Amino acid sequence: MDLLCCETTEGECQTYTDPAILDDDRVLQNLLQTEERYAPSTSYFECVQRDISPFMRKIVAEWMLEVCEERKCQDEVFPLSMNYVDRFLSICPIRKSQLQLLGTACLLLASKLRESLPLTAEVLVFYTDNSITLDDLWRWEQLVVSKLKWELSAVTPGDFLIHILSRLPLPCTWDTVMVRRHAQAFIALSAIEFKFCMYTPSMIAAASVAAALNGLDWTRKSGRGLTGLLDELTRITSIEQDYLQGCLEQIEEMISQAHVSIEKSGSETVHQPMSTGVLTSSQRPLGDQSNTSQEKILEHEKAGTPTDVRDVHF
Numbered sequence: 555m556d557l558l559c560c561e562t563t564e565g566e567c568q569t570y571t572d573p574a575i576l577d578d579d580r581v582l583q584n585l586l587q588t589e590e591r592y593a594p595s596t597s598y599f600e601c602v603q604r605d606i607s608p609f610m611r612k613i614v615a616e617w618m619l620e621v622c623e624e625r626k627c628q629d630e631v632f633p634l635s636m637n638y639v640d641r642f643l644s645i646c647p648i649r650k651s652q653l654q655l656l657g658t659a660c661l662l663l664a665s666k667l668r669e670s671l672p673l674t675a676e677v678l679v680f681y682t683d684n685s686i687t688l689d690d691l692w693r694w695e696q697l698v699v700s701k702l703k704w705e706l707s708a709v710t711p712g713d714f715l716i717h718i719l720s721r722l723p724l725p726c727t728w729d730t731v732m733v734r735r736h737a738q739a740f741i742a743l744s745a746i747e748f749k750f751c752m753y754t755p756s757m758i759a760a761a762s763v764a765a766a767l768n769g770l771d772w773t774r775k776s777g778r779g780l781t782g783l784l785d786e787l788t789r790i791t792s793i794e795q796d797y798l799q800g801c802l803e804q805i806e807e808m809i810s811q812a813h814v815s816i817e818k819s820g821s822e823t824v825h826q827p828m829s830t831g832v833l834t835s836s837q838r839p840l841g842d843q844s845n846t847s848q849e850k851i852l853e854h855e856k857a858g859t860p861t862d863v864r865d866v867h868f
Contacts, residue, residue, distance in 0.1 A: 571716065582717045585709055586791065589755050592708035594640035596752050603643055605650045608748040611639070614657045615746040621661060621673075621681050628668050629738045633710040635664035636745040638698060641708075646701050655686050659694040667706055711741045714759035714791075721790045722763070728772070736766035740805055747808060753801050760787040761801035765809070768802075 575581050595601070599608060615636060622632045638660035648656060658678050665672040675691050699706065715737055719730050740762035744750040750758060764783055767773065773780045784802075788795045 576716065576720055582714075582790075585713055585717070586756055589709040592637060592641065592705065593754065594637070594751055595644035598640075598644040599748075602645065602647050604647060606643075606648065606653055610650060610653055611643075611748055612746055614653050615639075617654070617681075618657050618661055619742060619746060621678070624681075625673060625677070627665060627673070629742070630668045630710060630712045631661070631664045632742055633712060633745045634668060634708060635660040637708045637710060638663060638702065638706070640748075640751055642698055642701055654682060655690055655694055656698070658682060658686060658691055659698050662691065662695055663698060663706060709755050711744075711755040711759035711762065712738060714756050715741075715763065718760060718763050718787065718790055722786055724772075725776075733763065733766050733770065736769060737762040740765050740809070743808055743812065744805060749804065750801075753797075753804075754793075756791050757793055757797055757801045758805075760791050760793060760798055761805050763787065764798065764802050765805045768806075769809075 599606075618635060619632050621627075622635075635657070639657055642656060642660070658681075662673060662675060662678055675688055679686055679688060679691060715734055719734060724730060724733075737759070741758060744753075744758050744762070753761075764780070764787060767783060768780060773783055776782075784795050784798050787793070787798055
């Protein structure tokens with residue numbers, strides 16, 4: 555019997571939500587019980603890694619997100635690939651010259667797991683400005699799955715969204731699709747920042763939903779306030795409200811900083827002509843300290859194409 559699917563505006567086919575799974579509390583409880591199994595170490599920069607830093611991780615993560623957006627990947631691909639990156643870095647020290655290669659291999663694996671038409675190795679090599687080879691990518695793909703012991707079906711914040719939204723007392727007039735899109739955007743942004751590794755996927759998902767509803771002014775329109783919303787999320791996920799509040803504050807701070815960066819970048823480039831070609835980074839030897847952190851940020855923000863095809867140098 556054929557699987558019943560529904561067409562979306564983007565032309566991809568997705569299955570309908572199964573109410574037998576969605577309404578069964580055991581599914582949500584299994585997710586909550588399983589999520590810590592795939593949690594990375596929160597101290598691997600101090601205990602394992604000696605040649606890379608959180609800033610380097612952020613630069614590579616932003617590049618990975620750009621690739622996913624350019625290729626229109628499923629929302630789950632990027633958070634899952636970052637879960638692989640963090641878990642690998644928790645147990646295996648690498649050189650800074652290998653960090654982009656690791657991110658590329660994790661993107662390839664996550665795409666294979668979550669996409670019906672996964673990214674190809676050739677496409678990913680292109681997005682690195684051909685700084686890696688296909689043989690390198692295939693060898694590191696095998697290395698990653700070996701180090702992760704083939705535990706690739708990790709629980710990510712996106713897995714909780716539909717369960718949380720279906721259990722919240724939202725008015726039928728509310729556009730839950732819009733709320734979900736906002737929450738998914740916050741989840742993607744939180745995957746870029748290393749500090750969110752201290753939170754479980756369920757906490758990030760619940761806090762992202764709270765941030766989305768708060769940003770859409772649901773707390774005022776409903777008359778329940780932010781405290782009432784956090785009470786509902788605690789009831790659904792059994793997460794202590796203090797933890798949810800802390801994660802929510804971190805997400806809102808991250809969003810504010812992102813808005814400031816966008817406005818600052820826009821004001822600096824308003825009189826500059828747009829680039830019409832694909833940008834590549836200048837070739838610097840590894841260990842060259844002439845490119846400071848601030849310069850790297852400016853280089854990243856001034857990408858002339860949706861995805862700056864480049865070799866990430868440190």
